[in-house]
Amino acid sequence: MDFKDLPKAYDSQSVEADIYKRWEESGYFNPDRLPDRNQNGAPFCISMPPPNVTGVLHLGHAFENALMDTMIRFERMRGKKAVLVPGTDHAAIATQAKVEKMLIADGMQYPREELGREKLLDKIRTYAEESKTTIISQIRKVGTSCDWSRLAYTFDEERSLAVNTLFERMYNDGLIYRGYRVVNWSVKGQSTCSDDEIEHVERKAKFYTFKYSEDFPILIATTRPETKLGDTAVAVHPNDDRYKQYIGQIFSVDVGAAKPLNIKVIADEEVDSEFGTGALGVTPAHSAVDFAMYEKQKAKGNPIDIIQVIGEDGKMTAEAGEAYQGLTATEAREKFVTYLKDQGLLIKEEEIDQNVGTSDRYGDIIEAIPKLQWWLDVNKEIPGRKKSLRDLMRDAVTTGLDGDKSKLVTIIPENITKQYLDRIENLRDWCLSRQIWWGHRIPIWYKGEEAKFSIESPGEGWEQDSDTLDTWFSSGTWTFSTLGWPNETDDLKIYHPTSWMQMGFEIRYLWLMRMILTSTYIFNDIPFKDAYIHGVLRDKDGKKFSKSSGNGIDPIDIVNEYGSDALRISLLFGVSPGNDSRFYAEKVENGRNFTNKLWNISRFILTNNEERTSNDDSSESEVRSSRFEGRTLADKWILNRLDEVIASVTKKLETYQFSPAGEELRDFTWNDLADWYLEIAKVEKGKQEILMQILPTILKLWHPFMPFVTEFIWSQFNEDQLIVTEWPTSTLDADNQVSGEFEILRSLITDLRRLRAEQGIEPAKFVEYSIVADSDQSQLIGQNLEVIKALTRAESIAIADTIAEDWATDVSSTMTIGLNLSGAIDVDAEKVKLQKEIDALSPYIKSTEAKLSNSEFTSKAPEHVVVSMRSKLDEALKKVASLSARLSKM
């Protein structure tokens, strides 16, 4: 291979597709086809959070893929039996809502009525399949090394079996029940939704104070007057002296509903006497809180009525009365308010801010209506377990299940655990049924009064429940249904509990909690050991990316323009767990620039090596086989640094610190290696062996972050594939003396460069320096003279006792350095500069001296702090002395 033929700039477009194909053909994505080293390694499994089949891959997905793929490649190289299991999500409501919207945009008015169940499902299925294909090809494009042979779909046969099996077990354990309750109802979506699928929006509302009739003794306040047509009670606090006397009384009032309302005054601790009038009109059918009171009264043997005045179509029912029937809630509200005004019953009307719940998929305001639904009981004791689902969910993140720490889910960042627990305590039963059609049909069949669980029709005359299951019910099985459950597969035995899970902050309740619920219930085990929670990506101004605000970025466009590697590191850098991060073009450009830098570093090393090997017959494998001991200070230093970086990056990846790991690697690669060591190597020569030891190591370290460019460079001088090579290890025997000496050398070079830059000497010009140094320093300079000369563009460097008066000077470490200006010195400017430097040091010297003379400090502070402070002070004092001496001579 002639490395000189490699293009000057890395061209991602021309290599990525081939590289991905090569990986796929190698089979290394599949843990069963990994080399022996991995076969004998510990299992490591990540379940990919399945993207919804609602369209295309967005930037958030690309981010998650970068996280997961970095992790899986790291562990694969470390010799684990690593697998990333991919999949997609049928996303019940989200997908149906999307397809319905498209059909409506195409001119259809009521897709469900016009098409019917089967035809609409066909349309959705076609759309879902198309999305799936698109998404999968996009996941390949960003380089994710997932095992496509294990590809799963939440709605495929295996996963459907898992869903039905889970339902069956919970049903048989009596945890799933059918109950008539107030549910969250989306009129637009014609379906229930869970508490987690509601988005609260703030808006202005009118707050009306009124009474039911002229002689009704208690005032009521409400923002929903129209629901008052269904009131059956007034609740007051039991200790409220204003109303105590009425408790237990029933008032019959005629407000124009179908029948006069029998309003009973009841006492309830929940009522806040301070709010509104201190009395609450109870509408059991249209408020979850009121419904709870209704149930409480029933339990007390003191029941109140329930009247549904709003129907599933969002319009007033017959119960609301002839005058209201068929009106929308808003129309009814106006009409009822007018009636109250006319009757002189409206006391007050004021504007307030309130939060209303809206459907996160359909966008309309959620109505509370009573409905017969399937529920999952989170409080009931699981037969034979002495624990409820709520208990299991709590145990899994606190003590570990049964107090077993190996069955503990660690949430990262830690503080999310608090929020999780807070949520657990407030958890209500989970409404499982949905009236949309796209999803797993509830596996319950009815015949007259009879109901039973069955996947297939149990026979003649049985009819299946028409509802479908909440999409998160299937998502909850994801970590194990993807591994083959309910079948007792090897995958399940080997990989469950999975090792690591990552997910967005916004689905920590929806999904994290449900996976824990499901897994603890089925296996009495956790779904994953560590859960890494990340924030959302925002644009440059901190806005969320969304189609409606028009700031969307297609990750595939970025890949095409800048390459997948550039995209990946730009997504990972500057991100910390649990926090939102920003994403913008400059970050990707920076990623692309770095990719190119690595490319050119490699090109330099390889061509350099080629020149050497062309007139040398030792083989490459020999060169790489043994660790090379450096000859010069720079050699020893770079090997030291490399060793430190290996240790540090490994540690950081082990603890999921993606950004710090990547940034440390970048700093090493760009600053230490490229800017310093390679420049020195050009001077010192004969670095082929050491460079051919460094290059493979940095390619390995970079591979999890930037798989394409590293694999491609690797392929230029290797037969095997980088993806399965062994992760480098550190010897951890860093030599402090070497790094100290190199630091002196490095700052000397920087200071000499600064000296000439300050004097406005153009970089290309050769200059004369002289340096006042002690014997150790002179030796260091002598040993590295050629390097210093080359990197500072020096004609000559003399060790002197003093610097000539007409030369520019400065102090580096404790050496005085001088630059020959051939008499063109500006003495005044020089004096000002030296005085400035002295002044800059004086506050530091003062405060440090004060500290060191404080016996409280010297006695209480650890010794190393005192020692290092003392030596730094020494150095500063010497520096000031040199500067002052120089100044006084001018």
Added chain:
RNA sequence: GCGCGUAUAGCUCAGCUGGUUAGAGUGUCACAUUGACAUUGUGAAGGUCCCUGGUUCGAGUCCAGGUACGCGCACCA
């Protein structure tokens, strides 16, 4: 109302269990450019670490209170 998070250079962010003269990237300015790389190099300028108290020999870091922004839950009679 309750809870959570964030506040460090113009911008985006690091800064572990308190101990360097507080860092990086990007942006800005100056100089350079056939040399692995202009997708570059060298150098410079840039900070009251939100405010007020406290603990401590020592606080960007810990504690208390406050301010600003973001988020969640609840209420929504």
